[in-house]
Amino acid sequence: MEEHHCCFYSKMLSRFSIGSFMLSLVIVLVVRVLYVMYQCGKPFPKGASRSFTTLIVLGSGGHTAEMLSLLSVLRMDRFTPRFYIAAATDNMSLHKARGFEDSLPDKAAVKEDSLQFTQIYRSREVGQSYVTSVWTTILATVHALWLMIRIRPQVILCNGPGTCIPLCVIAFLFKVVGIRWSSIFYVESVARVKKLSLSGLLLYKLRLADQFFVQWPQLQKKYPRAHYVGCLM
Numbered sequence: 001m002e003e004h005h006c007c008f009y010s011k012m013l014s015r016f017s018i019g020s021f022m023l024s025l026v027i028v029l030v031v032r033v034l035y036v037m038y039q040c041g042k043p044f045p046k047g048a049s050r051s052f053t054t055l056i057v058l059g060s061g062g063h064t065a066e067m068l069s070l071l072s073v074l075r076m077d078r079f080t081p082r083f084y085i086a087a088a089t090d091n092m093s094l095h096k097a098r099g100f101e102d103s104l105p106d107k108a109a110v111k112e113d114s115l116q117f118t119q120i121y122r123s124r125e126v127g128q129s130y131v132t133s134v135w136t137t138i139l140a141t142v143h144a145l146w147l148m149i150r151i152r153p154q155v156i157l158c159n160g161p162g163t164c165i166p167l168c169v170i171a172f173l174f175k176v177v178g179i180r181w182s183s184i185f186y187v188e189s190v191a192r193v194k195k196l197s198l199s200g201l202l203l204y205k206l207r208l209a210d211q212f213f214v215q216w217p218q219l220q221k222k223y224p225r226a227h228y229v230g231c232l233m
Contacts, residue, residue, distance in 0.1 A: 057086075081115065084115075084118065088121050148171060159187040216231075
């Protein structure tokens with residue numbers, strides 16, 4: 001009888017220990033997530049690197065043209081090395097990015113290994129069935145994780161293409177677990193006048209972006225955490 005009770009108490013203690021551990025882990029993760037959300041958007045500390053490894057997400061349908069227009073007004077020497085990423089089916093965007101880099105006045109000073117042009121799998125192609133998109137979504141997520149581990153960007157620039165979502169989610173998770181702190185800057189497309197794109201809405205609602213910019217004042221009124229910067233095109 002005593003042996004039975006001892007075994008019972010041992011099992012209860014084991015379950016309690018596991019439960020306490022899981023609860024503690026959840027509390028730590030919640031606190032860490034809240035800390036990351038609190039820190040997001042704060043300026044780089046004094047003494048930070050003079051240049052930042054930068055991931056630039058391109059996309060079809062005008063996204064690339066808007067991104068290159070934005071890059072043209074930045075101090076490109078502060079954003080190097082640069083990694084341009086576009087969907088695997090989007091060859092034109094990377095071609096435009098190469099042309100943009102070739103047109104820069106300080107092209108000769110840019111080292112060849114400080115520029116990389118990469119493609120990423122899309123979670124779902126236009127017209128693809130939802131059944132087959134399960135597999136492609138898993139593949140795209142794994143590929144995005146591999147790219148983020150390899151690049152480990154300090155800055156991510158994006159403006160709407162769906163390919164930015166897995167990259168930004170992984171970047172946020174990297175912040176939470178302490179692998180890498182990547183500042184995400186999202187600029188909503190100028191075509192979005194009254195409401196955000198799906199990508200923009202996800203990044204805004206989930207608070208994944210460190211800085212969120214819109215190009216129309218009515219959008220800033222509707223989404224108060226966004227910053228109105230005027231039309232950049």
